[in-house]
Amino acid sequence: MSDADDTTTSATAADEVEARLVADVEAARANVQRLQEEYEQLLTDPAVIQEDKDSHRILFERAKEALRNAERALERHRSGTYGRCSRCGAEIPPERLEALPEADTCVNCS
Numbered sequence: 001m002s003d004a005d006d007t008t009t010s011a012t013a014a015d016e017v018e019a020r021l022v023a024d025v026e027a028a029r030a031n032v033q034r035l036q037e038e039y040e041q042l043l044t045d046p047a048v049i050q051e052d053k054d055s056h057r058i059l060f061e062r063a064k065e066a067l068r069n070a071e072r073a074l075e076r077h078r079s080g081t082y083g084r085c086s087r088c089g090a091e092i093p094p095e096r097l098e099a100l101p102e103a104d105t106c107v108n109c110s
C-alpha cells in the first residue's frame with residue numbers, strides 16, 4: 001500500500017468506506033433488535049428486578065444511539081460530506097475515521 005495513489009484508488013477507497021459503513025449500520029441494527037427483544041422479555045418477567053431492567057434499558061438506548069450515528073455516517077458518505085468536519089469543514093484525518101468511522105468532527109472540534 002506504500003505506492004498507493006489517491007487519484008487512482010479513490011473509487012475503491014470510497015467503496016471500502018461504503019462497505020464498512022453499511023456493515024456498521026447492519027451490525028448496529030442487529031444489536032438494537034437483539035437488545036429490544038431481550039428488554040421486552042425482561043419487562044414481562046416478574047422475577048427481574050428494576051435495577052436490571054434499568055441497566056438493560058441503558059444498553060438499549062446506547063445501541064439505538066450507535067445505530068443513529070452509523071446511519072448518519074452512511075448518509076454523509078452518500079451525500080459526499082463524509083470525512084469533512086461538520087463544524088469547521090476541515091478534512092477529518094483518515095486515521096481518525098479509521099478509529100472512529102462515525103466521526104463527523106475533526107479532532108479540534110470534537
Ligand SMILES: [Zn+2]
Pocket residue numbers: 085086087088089090105106107108109
Ligand atoms: Zn473541525
